[in-house]
Amino acid sequence: MVGDAVAGFNPVYGQGMTGALLHPSCPAGCLRKGADPRAPAQAYFAHVKVVVDAAWEVSTLADLAQPHVTGPYPLGYVLARRMADRTARASVTDPWCTNGSSTW
Numbered sequence: 275m276v277g278d279a280v281a282g283f284n285p286v287y288g289q290g291m292t293g294a295l296l297h298p299s300c301p302a303g304c305l306r307k308g309a310d311p312r313a314p315a316q317a318y319f320a321h322v323k324v325v326v327d328a329a330w331e332v333s334t335l336a337d338l339a340q341p342h343v344t345g346p347y348p349l350g351y352v353l354a355r356r357m358a359d360r361t362a363r364a365s366v367t368d369p370w371c372t373n374g375s376s377t378w
């Protein structure tokens with residue numbers, strides 16, 4: 275299972291295709307660690323969970339910033355929100371962030 279069959283996100287955050295591309299890299303990681311391809315795939319789903327949880331955290335953080343949402347807010351929300359805002363702002367104002375350090 276990969277892509278939307280694993281987890282579907284709100285399309286407004288544009289995460290679905292990235293997830294669909296990252297999920298197939300998870301079995302490679304498992305197989306490199308010696309997983310038996312004929313055995314049940316718990317190790318694969320443990321890897322996929324990391325990818326899904328990271329994307330989910332980003333989109334729920336943005337959901338919590340909606341003006342009509344009143345919480346509950348998770349521990350560390352204010353700090354995470356501030357970091358996310360600064361990263362988003364830098365992505366459109368800072369050439370180093372936009373182009374990557376390799377071009378500088």
Ligand SMILES: Cc1cc2nc3c(=O)[nH]c(=O)nc-3n(C[C@H](O)[C@H](O)[C@H](O)COP(=O)(O)OP(=O)(O)OC[C@H]3O[C@@H](n4cnc5c(N)ncnc54)[C@H](O)[C@@H]3O)c2cc1C
Binds near residue numbers: 278285286287288292
């Ligand atoms: C309106 C909208 C906007 C989006 N915008 C973005 C965006 O900006 N950025 C982003 O990253 N993601 C976006 N997404 C999400 C993204 O499109 C999906 O996450 C991504 O396409 C999932 O890929 P997938 O291969 O898992 O599924 P899909 O792309 O849905 O592919 C599944 C394929 O299986 C086929 N299929 C289904 N059943 C069968 C069957 N029984 N036999 C044979 N074939 C079958 C379907 O026809 C389809 O072609 C958006 C989604 C929507 C709905």
